[in-house]
Amino acid sequence: MKPTDIRKPDYFHKVVDCQWACPAHTPVPEYIRLIAAGRHDDAYLINWKSNVFPGILGRTCDRPCEPACRRGRVEENNGEKPEPVAICRLKRVCADNKDSDAIRARMPKPAAKKNGKRIACVGAGPASLTVARDLAPLGYHVTVFEADAKGGGFMRTQVPRFRLPEEVIDEEVGYILDLGVEFRGNTRIDSMKDLLAQNFDAIFVGSGAPRGRDLEIPGRREAAANIHIGLDWLASVYFEHIKKIGRRVIVLGGGNTAMDCCRSSRRLGGEDVKVIVRSGFEEMKASPWEKEDAQHEGIPILNYLVPKSFVHENGKLTGMTFEKVRAEHDAKGRRKLVPTGEPDAFFECDDVLIAVGQENAFPWIERDAGIDFGEWDMPVVDKVTMQSSNRQVFFGGDAAFGPKNIIWAVAHGHDAAVSIDKWLSGEDIHERPEPGVSLISQKMGIHEWSYDNDISNDVRYVVPWRDKAQTLKSIKTEVELGFDATSAFAEAQRCLNCDVQTVFSKDVCIECDACVDICPMDCITFTNNGDEAELRAHLSAPAMNLAQALYVSDSLKTGRVMVKDEDVCLHCGLCAERCPTGAWDMRKFFLEMTHAGPGCHKHAKKEAA
Amino acid sequence: MTYIVKPKLHHPSLGCNAAGFTRRDYEGAVSTLCAGCGHDSISAAIIQACWELDIQPHRVAKLSGIGCSSKTPTYFLSASHGFNTVHGRMPSVLTGANLANKELLYLGVSGDGDSASIGIGQFVHAIRRGVNMVYIVENNGVYGLTKGQFSATADLGSKSKKGVTNTDNPLDMVGMALQLGASFVARGFSGDKSQLVPLIKAAIKHKGAAFIDVISPCVAFNNHPGSTKSYDYVREHNEAANRLDFIDGREEITVDYAEGELIDVTQHDGNVIRLRKLAGSYSPHDRVAAMNYLHERSAKGEVVTGLLYVDEDSHDLHGHMNTVSAPLNRLGAKELSPGTVALAKINAALR
Numbered sequence: 036m037k038p039t040d041i042r043k044p045d046y047f048h049k050v051v052d053c054q055w056a057c058p059a060h061t062p063v064p065e066y067i068r069l070i071a072a073g074r075h076d077d078a079y080l081i082n083w084k085s086n087v088f089p090g091i092l093g094r095t096c097d098r099p100c101e102p103a104c105r106r107g108r109v110e111e112n113n114g115e116k117p118e119p120v121a122i123c124r125l126k127r128v129c130a131d132n133k134d135s136d137a138i139r140a141r142m143p144k145p146a147a148k149k150n151g152k153r154i155a156c157v158g159a160g161p162a163s164l165t166v167a168r169d170l171a172p173l174g175y176h177v178t179v180f181e182a183d184a185k186g187g188g189f190m191r192t193q194v195p196r197f198r199l200p201e202e203v204i205d206e207e208v209g210y211i212l213d214l215g216v217e218f219r220g221n222t223r224i225d226s227m228k229d230l231l232a233q234n235f236d237a238i239f240v241g242s243g244a245p246r247g248r249d250l251e252i253p254g255r256r257e258a259a260a261n262i263h264i265g266l267d268w269l270a271s272v273y274f275e276h277i278k279k280i281g282r283r284v285i286v287l288g289g290g291n292t293a294m295d296c297c298r299s300s301r302r303l304g305g306e307d308v309k310v311i312v313r314s315g316f317e318e319m320k321a322s323p324w325e326k327e328d329a330q331h332e333g334i335p336i337l338n339y340l341v342p343k344s345f346v347h348e349n350g351k352l353t354g355m356t357f358e359k360v361r362a363e364h365d366a367k368g369r370r371k372l373v374p375t376g377e378p379d380a381f382f383e384c385d386d387v388l389i390a391v392g393q394e395n396a397f398p399w400i401e402r403d404a405g406i407d408f409g410e411w412d413m414p415v416v417d418k419v420t421m422q423s424s425n426r427q428v429f430f431g432g433d434a435a436f437g438p439k440n441i442i443w444a445v446a447h448g449h450d451a452a453v454s455i456d457k458w459l460s461g462e463d464i465h466e467r468p469e470p471g472v473s474l475i476s477q478k479m480g481i482h483e484w485s486y487d488n489d490i491s492n493d494v495r496y497v498v499p500w501r502d503k504a505q506t507l508k509s510i511k512t513e514v515e516l517g518f519d520a521t522s523a524f525a526e527a528q529r530c531l532n533c534d535v536q537t538v539f540s541k542d543v544c545i546e547c548d549a550c551v552d553i554c555p556m557d558c559i560t561f562t563n564n565g566d567e568a569e570l571r572a573h574l575s576a577p578a579m580n581l582a583q584a585l586y587v588s589d590s591l592k593t594g595r596v597m598v599k600d601e602d603v604c605l606h607c608g609l610c611a612e613r614c615p616t617g618a619w620d621m622r623k624f625f626l627e628m629t630h631a632g633p634g635c636h637k638h639a640k641k642e643a644a
Numbered sequence: 645m646t647y648i649v650k651p652k653l654h655h656p657s658l659g660c661n662a663a664g665f666t667r668r669d670y671e672g673a674v675s676t677l678c679a680g681c682g683h684d685s686i687s688a689a690i691i692q693a694c695w696e697l698d699i700q701p702h703r704v705a706k707l708s709g710i711g712c713s714s715k716t717p718t719y720f721l722s723a724s725h726g727f728n729t730v731h732g733r734m735p736s737v738l739t740g741a742n743l744a745n746k747e748l749l750y751l752g753v754s755g756d757g758d759s760a761s762i763g764i765g766q767f768v769h770a771i772r773r774g775v776n777m778v779y780i781v782e783n784n785g786v787y788g789l790t791k792g793q794f795s796a797t798a799d800l801g802s803k804s805k806k807g808v809t810n811t812d813n814p815l816d817m818v819g820m821a822l823q824l825g826a827s828f829v830a831r832g833f834s835g836d837k838s839q840l841v842p843l844i845k846a847a848i849k850h851k852g853a854a855f856i857d858v859i860s861p862c863v864a865f866n867n868h869p870g871s872t873k874s875y876d877y878v879r880e881h882n883e884a885a886n887r888l889d890f891i892d893g894r895e896e897i898t899v900d901y902a903e904g905e906l907i908d909v910t911q912h913d914g915n916v917i918r919l920r921k922l923a924g925s926y927s928p929h930d931r932v933a934a935m936n937y938l939h940e941r942s943a944k945g946e947v948v949t950g951l952l953y954v955d956e957d958s959h960d961l962h963g964h965m966n967t968v969s970a971p972l973n974r975l976g977a978k979e980l981s982p983g984t985v986a987l988a989k990i991n992a993a994l995r
Contacts, residue, residue, distance in 0.1 A: 112657075482648075492651075545875050547834075549681070555650050576655040603655060605651055607648070
């Protein structure tokens with residue numbers, strides 16, 4: 036293999052699995068260390084800079100970082116159940132414990148001088164608010180149009196209050212609006228052409244995927260009074276148009292919205308609430324922890340039941356029938372649901388909530404507004420620049436590529452803001468800015484590092500919950516209490532500090548094997564070079580996780596090479612402590628995405644060069 | 645040295661041997677030796693060898709004297725018996741322990757200071773008696789704990805870190821072991837585990853006095869230009885007499901050798917040492933030829949490594965003394981006391 040080029044930011048970025056997996060590339064280990072140190076304000080601001088909504092995400096994020104977390108791999112075959120670091124809930128710790136006044140003082144200020152350019156954002160969800168946050172301090176005049184009275188979008192109207200208190204939304208939406216953003220609530224945009232006619236310099240569409248899918252099966256129309264579309268129902272609950280539901284409730288669908296529906300039902304009078312899904316429990320789209328939360332509240336999840344009809348008497352819903360199916364896989368491995376032939380199942384109920392998916396809807400964008408629509412009647416949007424075929428119009432969040440989640444919306448917002456900023460400066464928006472990267476030695480003394488390298492053997496800490504009897508009484512009582520100081524510190528210590536990289540300098544290596552002998556995970560091998568497959572099979576421990584890189588040095592004095600499998604490295608620094616010549620060093624890799632602003636412009640690059 | 649404890653977490657693919665232990669179970673405390681010390685590599689080789697041989701840690705006694713090398717038993721086999729003796733007296737304590745309980749595996753770990761200076765008389769007699777043991781000398785040619793004075797194995801003309809040239813002749817422990825009748829004599833290099841691990845395994849399975857001289861560079865005081873025990877010097881002058889695999893009958897390790905004659909050495913309990921000859925006419929069965937070869941090569945400034953001599957039909961001290969088959973420490977009063985009638989008879993014979 037060729038020697039690894041560690042100068043490419045992607046190499047070490049990939050080693051920081053959580054940061055690589057995060058759509059917004061939040062520097063996770065950095066803020067976890069700050070939380071452990073009790074520096075909640077600093078931790079909050081690192082988050083705020085990259086993901087804009089730390090308090091909201093610390094409760095609701097889809098956490099792509101956690102399945103990616105190295106801790107989950109490291110604990111394999113080392114105890115009962117391998118678990119990643121509770122990254123998401125640690126984020127909440129810094130949001131809960133920060134000093135809000137101090138934070139406000141450290142926020143960017145509204146631009147002293149406007150640059151005269153006007154940007155319209157449609158919808159006040161996370162994508163639009165991210166665009167506003169990135170562009171307003173630069174001097175852009177950003178106007179956010181929102182159909183509801185307050186900003187926040189789906190986060191405010193669909194995510195129930197027992198998961199996300201309204202104060203948190205008010206606070207974090209407020210931080211953005213305070214940057215000199217013009218917010219126009221109660222203003223629904225119902226014509227793109229009209230909006231275009233208002234001569235904005237750029238338009239960002241962050242209007243989400245607002246339409247809940249319906250289920251057209253017999254009885255739907257007749258029993259309509261007790262059948263509700265989940266998304267709309269959740270919003271009605273938020274606006275307090277709906278305050279109760281029948282005693283027996285069936286929730287159809289297996290996504291996170293279904294979980295929010297069933298748990299909300301439990302709080303509005305539903306005593307016998309069940310979730311019924313077409314396919315298998317394992318295949319459900321809902322996050323595992325949301326399924327657990329629902330089950331914890333006494334909500335059974337029944338699977339392999341395909342809805343057949345709504346049963347009603349005298350115009351009143353009495354129950355539902357389902358066809359029993361099983362999963363079969365064809366030759367190509369595709370899953371098919373096949374009827375088992377058993378009699379249909381019938382479940383009595385008073386109300387049904389349909390949460391079988393959400394769709395994009397753009398009835399307000401005229402098809403001759405210069406925006407091309409493609410497959411599934413979705414706008415054609417560039418995946419990198421977020422630009423539509425009308426070069427003035429950008430998309431992001433669920434509006435761009437269909438329903439995803441908050442953190443993706445934030446990432447889209449950043450990308451769109453960069454595009455808008457470059458485009459309005461007359462630059463090529465396909466030239467994307469490089470991230471800001473630093474790699475700094477953490478050595479403080481012979482055995483002293485500026486990070487805590489002693490690996491914790493603790494298993495994942497569980498976030499404490501409020502008593503069930505209490506939480507089921509009110510839809511506004513938050514269920515999770517968040518980590519207390521002690522467990523937050525202990526959980527933070529489970530983080531392996533994957534951003535503190537093992538950096539190898541082959542010129543000073545004397546091949547004494549000290550690093551090989553001390554490495555607890557058998558990551559390091561000195562061997563004759565070969566092709567990748569050959570090396571992976573012949574290391575001290577086989578490197579079978581192909582998603583993880585091998586770090587290969589140039590030829591050493593003996594003609595061999597150093598090969599390090601990044602897969603399960605603990606970043607404990609023992610290789611560097613045992614190295615007599617300093618050939619190994621622990622260096623902190625800090626990567627920050629370049630957002631809209633001077634850093635993303637061409638001249639910035641030239642100056643740096 | 646290092647301050648944190650080596651993390652308990654291990655590679656997910658780490659497996660157990662037939663004795664039910666992972667390789668990590670054979671480790672000891674984290675080393676407090678200087679970073680990069682060759683001795684730590686030897687400890688790692690001992691751990692690897694014991695794991696591969698499915699050795700029960702509680703059936704091992706590790707004994708040492710005083711010095712950097714003699715500290716190392718703390719850093720491997722933490723579940724074994726250990727004895728840190730007075731300086732240079734490890735061979736006597738080991739001999740005594742072996743006489744009392746011949747069923748344990750005896751691992752004597754010492755250094756060039758402990759064995760070649762203060763303990764030379766002890767070393768000589770333990771070898772001469774053929775005590776069943778593995779005697780490892782971690783040889784760095786220097787007194788590391790007292791900051792780098794020449795030891796008795798430092799080569800004539802080699803330079804100290806301060807630039808002083810050694811004017812004394814070196815003591816050749818491999819030559820002495822051969823001359824004193826050791827039935828297994830080898831030399832390894834801490835920087836070459838692929839050679840050292842099979843050597844230790846073969847020595848463990850050898851019945852009789854097995855001696856391994858392991859050149860182990862002292863990174864702090866003897867790893868500079870002018871030293872003959874530095875990583876660079878040993879790598880440049882290493883003349884491996886043979887490459888070996890140790891096959892204990894359970895599974896055969898197949899290594900693709902390019903060419904060279906293979907010799908299988910079968911030891912007393914059926915284990916096989918497979919040697920690939922590297923030096924043309926070298927035979928590990930001929931004690932006299934081995935001594936000549938070593939002298940010739942040493943005169944040319946080469947460091948001969950590999951399995952230098954092995955006696956397939958070896959015996960040990962218990963064999964020489966014709967002791968009973970049960971370990972002496974398990975004999976009770978019944979076996980040890982012949983009774984008053986027998987005593988009266990003996991007394992009568994002396995009158």
